[in-house]
Amino acid sequence: MEMPPKKLLDQVRDAIRVKHYSYRTEETYVQWIRRFILFHSKRHPKEMGTAEIEAFLTHLAVQERVAASTQNQAFSALLFLYREVLRQELDESIDAVRARQPRQLPTVLTKAEVHSIIQQMTGVPKLIIQVLYGSGVRLNEGLNLRVKDLDFAQHQIIVRNPKGYESRVTMLPTSLIEPLQVHLARVRYAHQQDLDRGYGAVHLPFALERKYPNADREWIWQFVFPAIGLTRDPRSGLTRRYHLHESGVQKALKRAVQSTGITKRVGCHTFRHCFATHLLEAGYDIRTVQELLGHKDVKTTMIYTHVLNRGGRGVRSPLDD
Missing domain, CATH: 1.10.150.130 (Tyrosine recombinase, N-terminal domain)
Structure with a gap:
């Protein structure tokens, strides 16, 4: 049949x-x-x-x-x-009315503003924001980090592209080594409890689950920032522990920003912008910043030079004379 x-x-x-x-x-x-x-x-x-x-x-x-x-x-x-x-090639280029792409400079905080926001945060959300600012990773990249991606000896983080493209290496701030190690000790204890209850598995990328049947329960493959509870995987139907949901971090950040009284529009991605801008302010080469951010084209990184030039492109106002 x-x-x-x-x-x-x-x-x-x-x-x-x-x-x-x-x-x-x-x-x-x-x-x-x-x-x-x-x-x-x-x-x-x-x-x-x-x-x-x-x-x-x-x-x-x-x-x-x-x-x-x-x-x-x-x-x-x-x-x-x-x-x-459908395996169907479209005959000609698409000639639709395109929505306008607004040209906006990214919001960047001063170092003092960054630290004032972080001081208002606690727990895991605070640690995640510190990773975003200290390493320049995107929120989803930070939440997808696995234990094996943290290299404490070399002071580096390996950021793996979820779609299988080229990974990159960025810095692991010295000031975060001890807090991350303390955090991972708690995560490992919770992971052992999951194993004792017959759980403890995580989703593995690509076909690794078939190639290494027990790898999904190994410590090195666990998420650095796991979710509080177990959930049912919508694809496999298995009960697993996923990483922390981004909304929890976003809500904690919003409360912290409101507490500081900062009137700029601040999101998790703002700290990636701050990472890049503050490195350039410190005199680091733009190619180095491009590599740390994982930009394919340096033109993408160049937008941060425009942020540095805000306020009349460095020109002193006559009112200030």
């Missing part, structure tokens, strides 16, 4: 997992593809093409007035659908 063909969105999920994309990317792509189909009165994407994609993207920009990054996200999902699932 032949198995019925899989539904389109299930095919999308399978293709995404073959590419080792994150679960968040999977959910986002599926959502955009579903919206695309509903926008065109539930027509199958095989019956549509460039014109329908243009109409949908234009609708997002004109009627829904989405941000440029949101429109690009929808576009990426549809390209994935046609190229990786």
Whole structure:
């Protein structure tokens, strides 16, 4: 008896997992593809093409007035659908009305402001923010760190790309070595308790779970910042301990910023901006900063030189004379 063909969105999920994309990317792509189909009165994407994609993207920009990054996200999902699932090349370039990309300089705090915010924080959220500022990692990179990624002897952190691309090495601040070691001692105790109860497994990237069946319970593969409770993996159905959810850190940071009275718009990514800007202020070469941040193109890193030049590009105001 032949198995019925899989539904389109299930095919999308399978293709995404073959590419080792994150679960968040999977959910986002599926959502955009579903919206695309509903926008065109539930027509199958095989019956549509460039014109329908243009109409949908234009609708997002004109009627829904989405941000440029949101429109690009929808576009990426549809390209994935046609190229990786339907194996259908689009005949011509997409000529939709594009949402305007605002040119904004990143928010940067002074060193005093950074330390005042950190002083208002406690526990694991405080330690995570210190890692973001001290090492320049993104929030999701910090939360995805595993025990083996911390090299205390070499004072470095290995940041591994979740999609399997090139990893990078950044600094591990000396001042964080002892707090991280104390934190890991507590994490290891909790991990041992999980093992004693028959749990203790974490998700492993790519096909490592099949290649090393017991590796998911080994200490070196555990998350540095694990979640408080066990959860059911939406892909495998197994009960595991994932890393801490980003919302917990974001809420703790918001409370800390409010306590300081700082009126700038501050998010977790702000501390990555501060890391880069403060290194440049200290005289470090921009190529070094580019490597630590993991930017492919130095032009991306160059935006921090514009931040350094704010306030009239270093020109002294005549009012101050």
